[in-house]
Amino acid sequence: MEFVTLNNGLKMPQLGFGVWQVPDEEATPAVSNALEVGYRSIDTAMIYGNERGVGQALKNSSVSRSDLFITTKVWNADQGYDSTIKAFDESLERLGLDYVDLYLIHWPTPMYDNYVETYKAMEKLYNDGRVKAIGVCNFEIEHLQRLLDECEVVPVLNQIECHPYLAQTELKEFCAKHNILVEAWSPLMQGGDVLSDPAVEEIAKAHNKTSAQVVLRWHLQNGSVVIPKSVTPSRIQENFDVFDFTLTETELGKINELDNGTRRGAHPNDMDKR
Numbered sequence: 001m002e003f004v005t006l007n008n009g010l011k012m013p014q015l016g017f018g019v020w021q022v023p024d025e026e027a028t029p030a031v032s033n034a035l036e037v038g039y040r041s042i043d044t045a046m047i048y049g050n051e052r053g054v055g056q057a058l059k060n061s062s063v064s065r066s067d068l069f070i071t072t073k074v075w076n077a078d079q080g081y082d083s084t085i086k087a088f089d090e091s092l093e094r095l096g097l098d099y100v101d102l103y104l105i106h107w108p109t110p111m112y113d114n115y116v117e118t119y120k121a122m123e124k125l126y127n128d129g130r131v132k133a134i135g136v137c138n139f140e141i142e143h144l145q146r147l148l149d150e151c152e153v154v155p156v157l158n159q160i161e162c163h164p165y166l167a168q169t170e171l172k173e174f175c176a177k178h179n180i181l182v183e184a185w186s187p188l189m190q191g192g193d194v195l196s197d198p199a200v201e202e203i204a205k206a207h208n209k210t211s212a213q214v215v216l217r218w219h220l221q222n223g224s225v226v227i228p229k230s231v232t233p234s235r236i237q238e239n240f241d242v243f244d245f246t247l248t249e250t251e252l253g254k255i256n257e258l259d260n261g262t263r264r265g266a267h268p269n270d271m272d273k274r
Contacts, residue, residue: 158183176223
């Protein structure tokens with residue numbers, strides 16, 4: 001495993017295991033399998049509906065809590081100061097934990113304009129030691145700038161849709177300038193066209209790796225944290241086996257050239273779901 005250091009000094013595995021769209025009853029065996037393979041970072045959220053399943057896997061595991069890095073998120077409908085504190089307490093109960101390592105705002109939903117108050121509640125949780133770090137998901141530059149202007153704690157991380165067809169270069173540069181790490185959700189484009197792109201397939205063949213492994217390696221070498229999701233044991237293992245090869249600068253460049261702005265999820269300014 002390779003690790004990154006967040007801007008508050010906390011170390012985080014650079015490769016994690018995501019459980020988006022994994023039903024609660026399937027989350028327990030999937031997370032258990034991931035922990036056996038070697039994953040130590042698990043990314044869930046209240047809206048995923050599987051915090052209890054994740055928590056059960058953690059309870060069943062022999063891995064020490066201090067070796068785990070657990071992330072969850074506050075959903076749009078729970079944004080606001082008091083409601084964020086309440087939502088955090090409920091997530092903690094479902095997970096069966098005394099603290100989480102990283103707590104994130106799931107979407108900025110700027111049309112409701114609650115994300116600053118939400119973040120201030122998260123600062124309270126952080127200052128009280130109930131979370132080890134706080135950050136955001138799906139924040140554009142203007143949303144991040146407002147937090148930097150109006151809040152005290154710089155987010156450690158911005159979790160965004162990112163893959164070779166949506167490289168997010170400008171947003172990554174802003175985050176790097178402010179020492180905010182980027183974490184990629186949908187890192188494999190949800191199994192989309194990027195995995196059958198001829199350039200990716202050619203590089204995969206050269207390294208005797210799969211296209212998915214090449215794309216994950218591209219993320220890692222670009223300095224991003226990455227959280228692929230799967231419930232298939234062979235894929236969980238495959239996604240973990242990305243530390244035994246290195247892409248050349250030429251290969252990285254070829255993948256960088258694939259960026260065409262294609263999104264699989266909503267644009268953050270358009271996400272109004274509560």
